[in-house]
Amino acid sequence: MLQAAEAAAGAQQYPAACLYLVATPIGNLADISLRAIQVLSLVDAVACEDTRVTAGLLRHLGLHKPLLSLHQHNEHEAAAGLVARLQAGERIAYVSDAGTPAVSDPGAALVAAVQAAGLRTLPLPGASSATTLMSVAGDAQASGFRFVGFLPPKGQERRRRLQALVGADHSQVLFEAPHRIEDLLNLLAELAPQQRVTLGRELTKQFETVHTALAAELPAWLAADAQRGRGEFVLVLHAAPAAESAEEELPLLARRSLELLAAELPLKQAVALAAEISGAPRNQLYELGLAMKKAREA
Known part of the structure; x- marks a missing residue:
């Protein structure tokens, strides 16, 4: 893999004193890009959301790099240390546990701190569950899409936020945890029964599921098989049918x-x-x- 990465991406310029935002697989290790492998092999250290997860990824790639912990609870403090290392001329990669950093994952505050210090940030595109599911949603009538991410976990604010989404003329991408997916589907069935929804579960993994149906039908679909409620979820709320008035x-x-x-x-x-x-x-x-x-x- 390292030889293939060098052959494909070795001619690229990789400046020093630069933070590299590296997208990693969302479930299938084969989805990592050759350019990501090349950068991970060149950097002086890898900052990551969970050192255990990233250590496993690097082992799979045959790489050994110092790991620096940067997650939602220490991002602002850890960013200061990374800025100092970049100012000393190091190349640092940042990866979240899965997917593209700073998309419903840590990374945004780090990028802001690096840029405020006048240092470079360089993105490496790759896996994203949002665009992965959008590509198979088939929402042909939508006028673009909006990334929403996670709704508030409970209460009236959750209901209000979801109510504000229904009826739009564009697709909307939501994330949800397994212990809240039943509640979300029940709310969608109540608030937008005739809107189509594409649900993705465990995308790119062995038992991935992609299912499109009217919101009114989804609670029964989920209840029909206990396996359907397990794993990580992405949903596309399709553009609403054109209203008469x-x-x-x-x-x-x-x-x-x-x-x-x-x-x-x-x-x-x-x-x-x-x-x-x-x-x-x-x-x-x-x-x-x-x-x-x-x-x-x-």
Whole structure:
């Protein structure tokens, strides 16, 4: 592997005093790139989310590097030490346990600290569960996609955040832990029963699952097999079906709140407040607000 990596990526420039953000496999070790192997073989040290996980990856690649712990609980403190090493001219790689660093994983604060010190950061693209599932979601009617990540774990804030997502004209990518997947699917079935959802479980691993269905159907699908509730989950909430009318779909409280607020405030501010009051999706409220404005001006 090291010879193949050198042949494929050895001609690349790898500057000193640089932080390399290296994407690692999300489950299948064969998904690591030759360029990632080349960089990991060149750096002076590897900062990582969990030294045990990264030690296993390096052993698989036949590499031995000093490991520096940097995770969500010590990122700001550890970043200062890494900046000092970079200022001394070292090359440092940062990897999370799986996937692309700083995407619902530590790394963003480290990158900000390195850049604030006037030092270089260089990304190495690779595995990402978000784009992996998006590629097989088949949401042809979507106007782009939004990465959401993890919702709040429980309570009304979780419900409000999810309510704000339904009805959008674009795909939305969510992450969820196995002990909360049943709750999330039940909420989706309640709040957006007719929206399609693509669920990915244990992506790239031996028993990966990709399943697309209406949100209303997913709780029963999950309950039908105990194995379906195990592993790490990624979901794509598809773009909502085109509505006949935003006004027809919105509850009375949302429509009345927007009507009163729009009479006194700019439309964007009125929509934001009406969404907070009613829990209705902002995009539908905004569509209704535009229709109301046109009616007044006609």
